[in-house]
Structure formats: C-alpha cells, structure tokens
C-alpha cells in the first residue's frame with residue numbers, strides 16, 4: 213500500500229523536526245515546508261492526504277494558506293489540521309470557518325497529534341463513503357431520523373423545536389468535527405428565523421436538557437464552538 217502523504221507547514225524548525233520524526237516513524241510519508249508560500253506550492257504539486265498548518269507563519273500566514281487551499285479545486289478537499297498557540301482561539305474560529313477540519317494546540321505530544329491525524333483521516337474516509345444518502349444517524353443511545361424530523365433517546369421520542377432539531381443534525385452528522393457558532397447558524401438558517409451566536413448557545417442548552425442522558429454527546433469546545441462526541 214502506498215504511504216499516506218502528509219504535508220507539514222511550520223516555521224519553527226524544532227517543531228517541524230519533531231513532527232517529521234514522529235509521523236515518519238508512524239508510517240507516513242512527510243513533506244515539510246517552513247513558509248506558507250512553499251507549503252502552498254508543495255500542496256499543489258504533491259496532493260497530500262492531509263495538511264498540518266501552523267497559523268503564525270512569516271509572510272503568508274496560516275489562515276491565508278488555508279483560504280488558498282480551500283479556494284482551489286485541486287486542494288479544497290485536503291483536510292487541514294491547524295497547529296495553534298495559546299490564545300489563538302479567534303484564529304481557530306476563523307480557520308474552521310475557512311474549512312479547516314481540526315486544530316491541535318501547542319505544545320502537543322506526538323501521541324495527541326497522531327491520534328488527531330488518524331481521527332481526521334477516518335472522518336474524511338467516512339464522509340466520502342456516506343455523505344448524502346444517510347437518513348438515520350445512530351450514536352450511542354441516540355437515533356435521529358432525518359426524513360421524519362424525529363429524534364429518539366433510548367427508543368423514546370424527544371420533543372424538539374425545529375431549530376433544535378437542525379442544530380442537532382448539524383452536529384450529529386459529523387461526530388468529532390468542531391463547529392463554530394456561525395457554522396451552526398448557517399446550517400440552521402433557511403427558515404425565516406433570526407439566529408444569533410447567543411441563540412445557538414440557548415439552543416444547545418435546550419438540546420442538552422431535552423436529550424437527557426444523550427445530552428452529554430454535545431461537547432463544548434471552549435472559545436471555539438461545539439462538537440458531537442466521536443464515539
């Protein structure tokens with residue numbers, strides 16, 4: 213089997229060396245770049261299966277690299293994991309909204325990085341395999357019938373408002389993915405209903421309460437948004 217190719221874009225040489233060492237040891241083929249411009253060029257030439265992207269880069273920063281990757285047909289479907297420093301929550305939110313898949317905060321252990329990489333690759337494979345045709349989502353004790361607008365916990369129907377149901381579907385369709393509030397708003401919009409970021413928080417509170425034992429599947433990602441537990 214050909215090795216999975218991962219491109220790491222990071223200007224801090226010691227972090228880059230650490231990433232290169234651990235990913236290579238885990239069986240990946242690793243490409244490295246120390247600037248956004250070089251990274252973008254490598255991504256376009258080599259079609260990696262995943263990009264690790266430092267946000268604070270000299271010259272073209274990570275968010276711009278992400279924007280460029282997602283803007284080009286050849287690279288838009290490559291999953292991106294951002295490497296972020298403490299206090300970069302606003303950039304994490306911006307990156308997720310640009311289409312990045314996940315982020316890992318520095319300093320990170322090799323074990324955490326490798327498990328995030330595996331999770332993102334797994335989610336992408338699953339997404340490609342079963343994107344549109346899913347009508348029933350089952351996670352733990354929760355069962356959602358999309359066509360019937362119905363949610364059941366341990367077999368018992370849960371009374372949800374239309375917006376709560378839409379928020380639940382948005383999260384549960386992609387377990388493990390972090391959604392920002394404005395991504396959730398985009399998913400819920402469509403009805404003539406004014407949704408604000410604060411309103412998303414209110415919907416989540418209502419959802420958790422109504423879902424009872426299944427409410428714990430909805431996780432808060434501090435400073436960023438929400439995520440459905442990846443069982």
Ligand code: CA
Nearest residue numbers: 223266268269
């Ligand atoms: Ca940096």
